[in-house]
Amino acid sequence: MDDESAIAPAVELPRRFGGWPRFFWTNVLFPGREAPRSEKMLWSSLLLILVLPAVLLYSRIGFPLFEPDESRYAELPREMLLRHDFVVPYLDGEPYLDKPPLFYWLVAAAFRLFGTSAAMARLVPALALHATILLVYFFGKRRFGERAALWGALGLTLAPGFFGMGRLLVLDGLLTFCVTLGLFSGFEAIRSERLQRGWWVVAAIACGLGILTKGPVALVLVTVPLWLYRRLGGLACRVSLRAVGAFLAIVVAVALPWYVAVCIRIPEFAYTFIWEHHVMRFLMPFAHERGVWFYGPVLFAGLLPATLLIWPFCRYLTSTDPIVAARRTTDFGFLLLAGSCCVLLFTLSACKLPTYVLPAFPTLSLAFGWFVAGSRWDRSRVTYGLAGGTYALLAATHVMILPWYANYRSPVDRPADLIRLCSDPNVTVVCYPRNCDSVAFFLGRDDLRAYRSKDIEELRKLVRSQPRTIILCTHRHALRGLKQLLPLDTPIIESVHHGLGPIPGVPKSMMQVLAKLMGETALGLCDVAVVEPRPVMFPIPPAYDGIDPDPFEMEEEGL
Numbered sequence: 001m002d003d004e005s006a007i008a009p010a011v012e013l014p015r016r017f018g019g020w021p022r023f024f025w026t027n028v029l030f031p032g033r034e035a036p037r038s039e040k041m042l043w044s045s046l047l048l049i050l051v052l053p054a055v056l057l058y059s060r061i062g063f064p065l066f067e068p069d070e071s072r073y074a075e076l077p078r079e080m081l082l083r084h085d086f087v088v089p090y091l092d093g094e095p096y097l098d099k100p101p102l103f104y105w106l107v108a109a110a111f112r113l114f115g116t117s118a119a120m121a122r123l124v125p126a127l128a129l130h131a132t133i134l135l136v137y138f139f140g141k142r143r144f145g146e147r148a149a150l151w152g153a154l155g156l157t158l159a160p161g162f163f164g165m166g167r168l169l170v171l172d173g174l175l176t177f178c179v180t181l182g183l184f185s186g187f188e189a190i191r192s193e194r195l196q197r198g199w200w201v202v203a204a205i206a207c208g209l210g211i212l213t214k215g216p217v218a219l220v221l222v223t224v225p226l227w228l229y230r231r232l233g234g235l236a237c238r239v240s241l242r243a244v245g246a247f248l249a250i251v252v253a254v255a256l257p258w259y260v261a262v263c264i265r266i267p268e269f270a271y272t273f274i275w276e277h278h279v280m281r282f283l284m285p286f287a288h289e290r291g292v293w294f295y296g297p298v299l300f301a302g303l304l305p306a307t308l309l310i311w312p313f314c315r316y317l318t319s320t321d322p323i324v325a326a327r328r329t330t331d332f333g334f335l336l337l338a339g340s341c342c343v344l345l346f347t348l349s350a351c352k353l354p355t356y357v358l359p360a361f362p363t364l365s366l367a368f369g370w371f372v373a374g375s376r377w378d379r380s381r382v383t384y385g386l387a388g389g390t391y392a393l394l395a396a397t398h399v400m401i402l403p404w405y406a407n408y409r410s411p412v413d414r415p416a417d418l419i420r421l422c423s424d425p426n427v428t429v430v431c432y433p434r435n436c437d438s439v440a441f442f443l444g445r446d447d448l449r450a451y452r453s454k455d456i457e458e459l460r461k462l463v464r465s466q467p468r469t470i471i472l473c474t475h476r477h478a479l480r481g482l483k484q485l486l487p488l489d490t491p492i493i494e495s496v497h498h499g500l501g502p503i504p505g506v507p508k509s510m511m512q513v514l515a516k517l518m519g520e521t522a523l524g525l526c527d528v529a530v531v532e533p534r535p536v537m538f539p540i541p542p543a544y545d546g547i548d549p550d551p552f553e554m555e556e557e558g559l
C-alpha cells in the first residue's frame with residue numbers, strides 16, 4: 001500500500017450541519033487509514049523505560065513530607081491502621097469525607113508491609129507513575145510501532161510536570177494510571193470489528209478503581225473520549241446497550257460497596273462528597289479559582305522538552321501534503337481527543353489546580369512520540385542532546401535539590417524541640433489556625449485538633465482546663481495573635497520559632513531575597529507555643545470577640 005492509498009477516498013460534502021464534525025475529523029484532520037502496527041518489543045527499549053524512571057522515582061523518596069497535602073495523605077492511612085477502620089477515613093480523629101479510600105488503602109498496605117515512613121507512603125504514587133509509563137509503551141507499540149512507543153514513554157519520563165506533580169504523595173498519580181488503563185483498554189475493546197470483551201472488562205474495572213481514587217470524574221475522563229471517538233467516525237465497532245450496561249454494572253460492582261458502607265456509617269457523606277466536592281466544586285469558584293488560560297502554561301511547561309516542537313507539531317496537524325496526511329490516523333486522533341477532553345473538562349471547572357490535568361499527559365506524550373518517530377527529529381542529534389540534558393537536570397532535581405528543599409522547609413526539621421514538647425501523650429497538642437499533619441505523622445498522634453480564629457473561645461476554654469497545652473502556630477502571625485487573644489491567666493510561657501536558617505555559601509543579601517520568595521518559616525509550622533494556666537491577682541477582662549478571622553485563614557483548601 002503506498003502513501004496515497006492510505007488516505008480515505010474523497011467523499012461528498014455533508015448536506016447537514018451535524019455531519020460537518022465527522023467530515024472534518026475523518027477527511028481533514030485525520031484522513032489516514034493505516035493498519036495497526038504492532039511490532040516486536042526491543043529489550044533495549046524496555047530496559048530504558050524501566051531504569052530511567054526508576055532512578056527518578058525510587059532513589060530518594062524518603063525526604064520529609066510537604067505540607068499540607070503530602071502530610072494529609074500520609075496521616076490518613078496511618079490513622080486507618082491505628083483505628084483498624086478501613087471504611088471511614090479519619091484525619092486527626094475526625095471523619096475526612098473529601099476523597100474515596102483506594103489511595104489510603106494502598107498506602108496503608110505499604111505501611112503494614114514495610115513500616116510507616118514517608119518513603120513507603122510515596123512508594124504508591126511512584127509505582128503508579130512507573131506503571132503508566134509502561135502502559136504508554138506497550139499500548140503505543142501495539143498501535144503506533146515500537147519507535148513511537150519508545151519516544152512516547154521517554155517523553156513522559158522527561159516531562160517535568162508529570163514527575164514533579166505525580167511522584168508526590170497526592171491522588172492524581174494513581175488517578176492518572178486508572179484513567180490511562182481505562183482509555184487504552186476501552187480503545188482496544190472497540191477498535192476491532194467486534195467488541196473485545198476482555199479489554200472491555202479491564203476498562204470497566206479501571207473506571208471503578210478510578211472512582212474509588214478520586215470520584216466520578218474518572219468515569220467521565222474515560223467514557224467521553226471513547227464516545228466521541230465513535231461519534232466522530234473513528235474505526236470502532238458498534239457498542240450495544242447490553243455492552244454499555246455490562247460496563248456500568250462492573251463499574252458499580254467495583255465502586256459502589258464502599259460508597260454504600262460509608263453512607264450507612266455517615267449519612268451526610270453523600271451530600272458532602274457528591275454535591276460539595278464534585279458538583280459545587282466544578283460550578284462555584286469557592287477555592288483555586290483561575291482563568292481559562294490557566295492550563296496553557298501548565299501543559300507547555302509540564303510536557304517539556306516535547307512542547308519545544310509545538311510549532312512543527314501544529315504544522316504536521318494542518319499539513320495538506322498527502323504523505324504527511326496519511327500518517328494522521330484516527331488512532332492518532334484518539335490520543336489528542338483523550339488529552340483534550342481532560343484539559344477542557346478542568347478548564348470549564350471553576351476550581352483549578354495544576355495536578356488536575358495530569359491524566360492528559362500520557363496520551364498527549366504518546367501523540368508527540370508518534371510525531372517524532374515519523375519526522376526528522378527522530379534521529380537528530382539535537383533531539384538526543386535535549387533529551388539527555390533534560391534527564392540530567394531532572395535527576396539532579398529529584399535526587400538532590402528536591403530532598404534538600406523538603407528537609408530545609410520541613411515542619412519537623414527540629415525534631416528535638418517537637419519531641420521534648422509534644423511527644424507526651426498526656427499533654428494536649430493543638431494546631432492554630434490550621435492543621436500541621438507532618439507533626440502528627442512524625443509523632444504518631446491522631447489527636448492534633450485544629451482551632452481556627454472563629455473557634456478562639458473554644459481554645460480559651462481548652463487551655464484553661466489543661467495543666468499544659470502545646471499550640472502549633474501554623475500562620476506567621478498566629479503567635480502574635482495568640483498573645484492578644486488568650487486569657488491573662490493562661491499565658492504563653494515558652495515559644496520556639498521555626499525560622500529558616502542560612503544556606504551555606506549563600507550571601508546574606510541573597511538570603512533576604514530567598515526568604516521573601518520562599519517564606520521565612522517552615523512549611524506549615526511557624527512557632528510552637530507552650531501555654532500554662534497561672535493565677536492572677538486582678539480581675540480578668542471580658543473575652544475579646546471582635547477578632548477578624550481572615551488574617552489566619554489565608555491558605556487554600558488542599559487537593
